[in-house]
Amino acid sequence: MRRILPPDVVERGRDPFGPPPGLRGGGGPVRPLELLNGATAWLVTGFDEARTVLADARFSADKLRHHDATSLRPPQAQVAERTDGAFVFMDPPEHTRLRRALTGQFTVRRMRQLESRVREIAVEHVEAMRAAGTRADLVPAFALPLPSLVICELLGVDYADRAEFQERTAVGLSASSTPQEQLEARAGLHAFMRRLVSAKRANPADDLLSGLVHDADPPLTDTQLVDVALLLLTAGHETTANMLGLGTFALLEHPDQLAALRAEPGLMDGAVEELLRFLSIIQLGVSRVATEPVTLGGVDLPAGATVVIATPEANRDPRHWPGPGTLDLRRARTPHLAFGHGVHQCLGQQLARIELRIGLGELLSRLPGLRLAVPAEQVPVRDDMLVFGVRSLPVTWS
Secondary structure, eight states, rough: OOGOOOOOGTTTOOSSSSSGGGGGSOOOOOOOEEEETTTTEEOOOOHHHHHHHHTTTEEEOOOOTTTOOOOOOOOOOOHHHHHOOGGGGTTTTTHHHHHHHTTTTTTTHHHHHHHHHHHHHHHHHHHHHHTTTTTEEEEEITTTTHHHHHHHHTTTTGGHHHHHHHHHHHHHHHHSSHHHHHHHHHHHHHHHHHHHHHHHHHHHHHHHHHHHOOOHHHHHOOHHHHHHHHHHHHHHHHHHHHHHHHHHHHHHHHHHHHHHHOOOOGGGGEEEEEEEEHHHHSSOOEEESSSSSSTTEEEOOTTOEEEEEOOHHHOOOTTSSTTTSOOTSSSSOOOTTTTTOOGOOTTTTTHHHHHHHHHHHHHHHHSTTTTSOOOGGGGBBBSSSSSSSSSOOEEEEO
């Protein structure tokens, strides 16, 4: 998708925290978006309009059956039944079945167990940074390994296999890897997940993947299980890693907000929500296809129209938030779209909040005087990816 988007709707320019310039300005909450492949989509920048798209069954997420103008894959309307596990690109009832199986695994008990492990992992990595001196690149030292190891806990990856898992994950999801390196790493991850599914069939344990293998009714195939596991890896790893890095960067560049958070740790829950809204790292990765004529934001869309949700701009809709371009950790909590909306709303949002709350909390409490080690303009951002973030974040502390 990134290859056919105009640069001005994904490249953030001088402000690493604000929406790209092409998303700002007039034109209404729903306006035409000319793609680099010559097609026209509809850009949705309004909060209410975006929620409508995400909740309305007339907008399809199924890119196999409906031609999405942002997709390089041709439509396959002849598909009678989906046999893969890519549930984020499915509509009910196929989506419902896989979603229900997953929902049953994201239990309160499992999240509470993971919370203690998140803290252990966060403390371990912060202390390793402290032991190595007073300077580090926060991305490889903390932001990437924390969600990677948490995903290991969630899926039930054996300790002996975690080094391979982390290495392949880091290369496959890194913006600095070459296309060939990413391809090889992702192929390796696919093979890794197939072995993991086989192992859970033979020797189930108390983890999410074992639950999916043995408790889903009707049972899921190996292909579906591998697809689901890889989706959980991508959705739960890359997003949280980038929020940890970019969120820390944002706090360091807003010293008044950082000081307030240090003085009042009780602000952390609200701070996480405000950072999720303010940064909105999912740039233009959410698209839908209208299955029938729809009027949206006063615009008549024909059947087959592709709509692209501009989450960074929708989460700064002035009709919904006062002063939306200001980072305010004391802002009253209201719904945002960082985790989506409707039937496809992020399943792992509770775990993501836990990781962000604990990760940011341990960084600030254990690294006194945490600050950038380079000028802010030298921090490299990754606006060439659909998930926005920083490639590295050199920091120092007292």
